[in-house]
Amino acid sequence: xxxxxxxxxxxxxxxxxxxxxxxxxxxxxxxxxxxxxxxxxxxxxxxxxxxxxxxxxxxxxxxxxxxxxxxxxxxxxxxxxxxxxxxxxxxxxxxxxxxxxxxxxxxxxxxxxxxxxxxxxxxxxxxxxxxxxxxxxxxxxxxxxxxxxxxxxxxxxxxxxxxxxxxxxxxxxxxxxxxxxxxxxxxxxxxxxxxxxxxxxxxxxxxxxxxxxxxxxxxxxxxxxxxxxxxxxxxxxxxxxxxxxxxxxxxxxxxxxxxxxxxxxxxxxxxxxxxxxxxxxxxxxxxxxxxxxxxxxxxxxxxxx
Amino acid sequence: xxxxxxxxxxxxxxxxxxxxxxxxxxxxxxxxxxxxxxxxxxxxxxxxxxxxxxxxxxxxxxxxxxxxxxxxxxxxxxxxxxxxxxxxxxxxxxxxxxxxxxxxxxxxxxxxxxxxxxxxxxxxxxxxxxxxxxxxxxxxxxxxxxxxxxxxxxxxxxxxxxxxxxxxxxxxxxxxxxxxxxxxxxxxxxxxxxxxxxxxxxxxxxxxxxxxxxxxxxxxxxxxxxxxxxxxxxxxxxxxxxxxxxxxxxxxxxxxxxxxx
Numbered sequence: 001x002x003x004x005x006x007x008x009x010x011x012x013x014x015x016x017x018x019x020x021x022x023x024x025x026x027x028x029x030x031x032x033x034x035x036x037x038x039x040x041x042x043x044x045x046x047x048x049x050x051x052x053x054x055x056x057x058x059x060x061x062x063x064x065x066x067x068x069x070x071x072x073x074x075x076x077x078x079x080x081x082x083x084x085x086x087x088x089x090x091x092x093x094x095x096x097x098x099x100x101x102x103x104x105x106x107x108x109x110x111x112x113x114x115x116x117x118x119x120x121x122x123x124x125x126x127x128x129x130x131x132x133x134x135x136x137x138x139x140x141x142x143x144x145x146x147x148x149x150x151x152x153x154x155x156x157x158x159x160x161x162x163x164x165x166x167x168x169x170x171x172x173x174x175x176x177x178x179x180x181x182x183x184x185x186x187x188x189x190x191x192x193x194x195x196x197x198x199x200x201x202x203x204x205x206x207x208x209x210x211x212x213x214x215x216x217x218x219x220x221x222x223x224x225x226x227x228x229x230x231x232x233x234x235x236x237x238x239x240x241x242x243x244x245x246x247x248x249x250x251x252x253x254x255x256x257x258x259x260x261x262x263x264x265x266x267x268x269x270x271x272x273x274x275x276x277x278x279x280x281x282x283x284x285x286x287x288x289x290x291x292x293x294x295x296x297x298x299x300x301x302x303x304x305x
Numbered sequence: 306x307x308x309x310x311x312x313x314x315x316x317x318x319x320x321x322x323x324x325x326x327x328x329x330x331x332x333x334x335x336x337x338x339x340x341x342x343x344x345x346x347x348x349x350x351x352x353x354x355x356x357x358x359x360x361x362x363x364x365x366x367x368x369x370x371x372x373x374x375x376x377x378x379x380x381x382x383x384x385x386x387x388x389x390x391x392x393x394x395x396x397x398x399x400x401x402x403x404x405x406x407x408x409x410x411x412x413x414x415x416x417x418x419x420x421x422x423x424x425x426x427x428x429x430x431x432x433x434x435x436x437x438x439x440x441x442x443x444x445x446x447x448x449x450x451x452x453x454x455x456x457x458x459x460x461x462x463x464x465x466x467x468x469x470x471x472x473x474x475x476x477x478x479x480x481x482x483x484x485x486x487x488x489x490x491x492x493x494x495x496x497x498x499x500x501x502x503x504x505x506x507x508x509x510x511x512x513x514x515x516x517x518x519x520x521x522x523x524x525x526x527x528x529x530x531x532x533x534x535x536x537x538x539x540x541x542x543x544x545x546x547x548x549x550x551x552x553x554x555x556x557x558x559x560x561x562x563x564x565x566x
Contacts, residue, residue, distance in 0.1 A: 218361050
């Protein structure tokens, strides 16, 4: 049985539902020696800001049980560099590109969205209102439904490309933020970003991260992410969801799809296995066969509760 | 860094030898997609064992030696990940990503290479010495706290390398630190440069000694890493003029002035 893994979201076709998660796959070509980005559903870029950004002091990562904390701090060379240096080879490689972006304040968000809107080959924008690692990494927007809605609305006004909002799990009510983003014009919702956490070196009694706080990712967060995807899907907001959080197998990906995700993103798994996304795609195809689904899209949101 | 010959492959543990001092020597048979002849001294590989999610991340190891289809790494046990890798038996499956990173500059005719290594920081220097063309002037200087820390001296002798060792307690070689050995060698009248690998305090001491004597110095750094290939930006070290360098792709070998230790 052949299985159709392609998904269409807001007019953009994704060859498979498996995409890279922002910040875990660079700008799509760093691992070209082992993985052709055109073989993925899409490449979600590392977060892009209007101006270059230095990032946080080291240490920036520490490993935890079934996951890791990071406090990279959104280091990136800025949107102009992205357009000039990274997009031409990504276009040539035939990758489907979703540009993740952020700013220090609403004006920066808007100028970044406007700049990305003009870049040929950027299929969609992913608005980061969820980075827990910097003072102005967007999480203050992502934890307040009113601010989130205003920011989405301001970015919506400057782009005709599909606009996804990436949500933080560090909230009491994920549905309230999700609803505010949709009402303000978000075309899709990506969830979840990392969970805020810290690690401590007991010998030195110092934090294990230079920034003290970091974002927890990896299999440890998968149940939390699934629960949130389920809650937002069950709220019936009328936009597609992109599931993220600790996916390392095709079965994990399918769990997110059953919970209501139309696409999934794979992050930390790429660090332990650079070709993980390809294996996950193959395993997902096998699962579709096993469940008798000719199109992966037929399985979206079919969780029985 | 050129990533054109980077491969991600399965490998099998062929041998796991106890070297003492919490160090094991693992010989790995790697799939042919990873061209072992392309590995340059100073480059590293990311190795992960056959466990589920704890630890998730692979661990970086400088390559100690290569043979056709085989890689050797020195595993110093420092935490959970290295304990698990050090405990792998013959026949165990691992994954290997590599070769990665910027190697040491190759030997230059007419320039003597002084290789200063501390404890488990010896593998890339050993490979550099081993691969140096016949007639190259290469001196390997190896220091540890005591004789047991000098885990590779048998190999130095077998490979007929020119080497000197020292220990802090005087149990092998001269009594003192590797910087003492280095200082004594720096009086050499001809052109020379220093390549170093070891704990950060040792690298700092080596770098400042070289700066004071006007000798070019290259150091190989070790930091925690997630990806090993430049995508996570987790292994950043500070550049003296601001900004960061990634240990994995800009290094692990840096010219001493390129990073703030």
